[in-house]
Amino acid sequence: xSRPRIVIVGAGFAGFHAAKTLCRVSRGRADIVLVNxxxxxxxVPLLPEVATGILEPRRLTVSLADALPDVQLVLGEVxxxxxxxxxxxYEDPAGQAGSLQYDRLVIAAGSVNKLxxxxxxxxxxxxxxxxxEAVFLRDHLIQQIELxxxxxxxxxxxxxxTFVVVGAGYTGTEVAAHGVLFTELLKKRRPRLRDxxxxxxxxxxxDRVLPELDERLSRTADKVLRKRGVEVRMGLxxxxxxxxxxxxxxxxxxxxxxLIWCVGVRPDPVVxxxxxxxxxxxxxxxxYLNVPGHPDVFACxxxxxxxxxxxxxxxxxxxxxHAERQGRRAAHNVAASFGTGERKPYVHKDLGFVVDLGGxxxxxxxxxxxLAGLPAKAVTRGYHLLSMPGNRIRTATEWLFDATLSxxxxxxxxxPAVDVPLETASPERVRRHP
Numbered sequence: 219x220s221r222p223r224i225v226i227v228g229a230g231f232a233g234f235h236a237a238k239t240l241c242r243v244s245r246g247r248a249d250i251v252l253v254n255x256x257x258x259x260x261x262v263p264l265l266p267e268v269a270t271g272i273l274e275p276r277r278l279t280v281s282l283a284d285a286l287p288d289v290q291l292v293l294g295e296v297x298x299x300x301x302x303x304x305x306x307x308y309e310d311p312a313g314q315a316g317s318l319q320y321d322r323l324v325i326a327a328g329s330v331n332k333l334x335x336x337x338x339x340x341x342x343x344x345x346x347x348x349x350x351e352a353v354f355l356r357d358h359l360i361q362q363i364e365l366x367x368x369x370x371x372x373x374x375x376x377x378x379x380t381f382v383v384v385g386a387g388y389t390g391t392e393v394a395a396h397g398v399l400f401t402e403l404l405k406k407r408r409p410r411l412r413d414x415x416x417x418x419x420x421x422x423x424x425d426r427v428l429p430e431l432d433e434r435l436s437r438t439a440d441k442v443l444r445k446r447g448v449e450v451r452m453g454l455x456x457x458x459x460x461x462x463x464x465x466x467x468x469x470x471x472x473x474x475x476x477l478i479w480c481v482g483v484r485p486d487p488v489v490x491x492x493x494x495x496x497x498x499x500x501x502x503x504x505x506y507l508n509v510p511g512h513p514d515v516f517a518c519x520x521x522x523x524x525x526x527x528x529x530x531x532x533x534x535x536x537x538x539x540h541a542e543r544q545g546r547r548a549a550h551n552v553a554a555s556f557g558t559g560e561r562k563p564y565v566h567k568d569l570g571f572v573v574d575l576g577g578x579x580x581x582x583x584x585x586x587x588x589l590a591g592l593p594a595k596a597v598t599r600g601y602h603l604l605s606m607p608g609n610r611i612r613t614a615t616e617w618l619f620d621a622t623l624s625x626x627x628x629x630x631x632x633x634p635a636v637d638v639p640l641e642t643a644s645p646e647r648v649r650r651h652p
Contacts, residue, residue, distance in 0.1 A: 222248045224552060225306065225320035227296050227488065229254035229282055230262075231541035232519025232548070233326035234607070239549035241288045243558060251318060253292045253308055257282055260348060261606050263538060264613075266392040266574070268352040269359075270400035271627060272620045273613065275349045280608035292318065296327065296488050301512055322514050322552050325501065326545060329483035329520035329536060331640055338459030343479035345640040346389055354633040355478065359397065361629050362476060363404040367411055377473035379416050382464055383480055384456055386422035387430065388573060390480030391439050394420040395575040397478075398446045404627055419449045419472065426452060428581075430535060431571055434588040438581040439573060479640055483536060485521045497523035497533060505563035507548045516552060518544035527565050540566065542605075572598040 224240060226233050229252055237252050244250065258279040267273040282291050294308035294316060307317045331345045344358065345351050359381070366378040381401070383394045401416040420427065420443060427443065427450060428436045443450050451466075456477070458465045463473045485499045494509065495502040500523035501509065507524060509515040518524065519541035523533040534540045547564045554561035572582040572594070580594035582601075589597060599617065603610050 222321040222556060223251060223319065224248050224322045224324065225251045225253065225318055226324040226326060227253050227306070228326040228328050228486070228519070228521070229256075229259050230326060230328040230519060231538045232328070232521075232545035233324070234259045234282075234285075235542050235545035236324050236326060236518065236549045236552075237286050237289050238607075239546045240552060241286065243550060243553045246288070247558075248556070249290065250288065251290045251292060251320075252282065252286065253294055253296055253306070253318070254282065255293065255295050255311075257291060257293060259285065259607060261602075264602060265346065265348075265352045266389070266396045268349070269346070269355040269393065270396040270576070271356055271625050272396075273616050275353055277609050277613045277616060279349065280606075285607055292316070299323075299488065299492055301492070301515060304514065320514075322555065323516065324548055324552060325489070325515065325517040325521050326519045326541075326548075327486035327488050327521045329485055330487070331479065332482040332484045333640065334481065336456055336458065339456065339477070339479065340640050342459045342461055343384070343477040343640050344635075345479050345638065346393060347483070350633050350638050354635065354638045357629050357631055357633065358476065359401060360404060360627055363401060363408065363411070364629060366414065367408045373473070375414060376417070377462065377475060379411075379414055380419070380472060380474040381417065381476040381478065382419045382421065382456070382472060382474050383478045384421050385480035385482060386420050386424060386427040386450075386452070387480065387482060388428070390420060390422070390478075391427050391443070392574055392576075393478060393480055394418055394448050395439070395443060395446070395579070398448055399576045403625060407627070416447070417449070418447070419451060421451050421454050421456065421466070423455050424452060428573065431573075432583055432588065435571065435573060435581040435583055438588075438590040438594075439575060442575045442579045483520060489521050500533070506551050506561050507544060507564055508551070513555070516548045518548040524564055527563060534564075534566070539569070539571075572601050574598050
């Protein structure tokens with residue numbers, strides 16, 4: 219008999235750890251295929267440090283070929299799934315169409331930027347989901363300060379030095395916290411900007427920053443942001459975006475060339491294309507990460523609405539911590555479906571959260587113990603080093619260099635704005651099968 223083929227869609231936290239775990243538990247008795255647009259796993263939590271020049275982009279990437287040598291990597295974007303025929307279709311980077319048959323399917327397609335129906339946002343905002351966006355934002359911040367230094371028009375200079383971040387969750391809070399330190403550093407190197415204000419605004423319709431976390435972490439982050447001069451404006455968002463300004467929901471107009479969109483994420487459109495039951499766009503699964511009615515299909519991570527057995531009636535939030543654990547559990551349950559081991563429901567224990575605020579500041583609650591300042595910073599960086607599946611020594615070394623050497627601030631112009639559109643994926647690209 220031929221070996222069964224297990225196809226995993228996506229190599230984010232869920233897909234990567236599902237593939238890694240399956241390699242270990244299958245012991246070569248199955249063919250494992252991983253379909254992903256890139257040849258690397260991306261450690262997303264440290265993207266703000268790429269955007270502000272602390273880390274080089276490659277430090278956040280782990281080669282799939284090196285980390286998963288027993289897995290067949292197929293480069294491509296999945297654009298169709300036929301669950302009845304047990305097949306999927308994809309398009310590779312060269313634009314060529316391909317297809318794969320499977321015996322078991324793990325949908326770990328992750329998420330894309332969440333867009334709201336706000337005029338001008340898709341055209342003028344900058345997203346923050348991957349390496350291209352982080353590199354673009356780094357160059358953009360440097361360029362804005364360089365342009366401000368080159369002009370004597372005070373109104374133009376003020377607009378160039380104004381940065382609006384929408385979304386006060388993990389990403390937005392960290393981008394604003396790191397960003398204000400970075401632009402202050404750039405300002406110090408330009409005497410003509412000595413008296414120029416670097417204006418950062420953090421907006422959210424929620425009533426506090428980090429609304430999904432413990433209030434103590436929220437208060438710590440809020441205090442650090444305000445101390446650095448960030449205008450934390452809760453209960454407020456953008457009503458319209460233009461190329462040179464944004465109008466807020468309180469009708470205030472803010473001249474700026476920098477609208478950074480960190481509102482949140484939505485599941486990859488491949489989920490919607492299945493035509494199956496979803497919850498807030500996420501594919502409904504049972505506690506075993508199985509898609510109801512399809513015993514050969516599993517889903518995990520941001521793409522799946524996984525029941526939270528510790529909070530009856532709720533689903534687990536879209537975090538890297540959950541995605542990684544669900545990927546591992548899905549792998550074990552897939553193996554159990556072939557008779558190896560026993561399937562178990564996904565149950566998690568909250569180990570706490572960490573938020574890096576740049577400089578010597580962070581907020582953390584390991585094992586529900588709230589920390590701030592240097593102790594939180596030590597816990598945060600220790601957590602990231604332990605969680606990264608590679609590049610630990612290089613990352614730690616660059617942190618050391620950043621603490622002891624002058625940070626580089628060259629505008630390379632590698633990623634043009636047209637290459638990082640906010641709308642990174644659309645439902646129209648996914649073919650639906652009856």
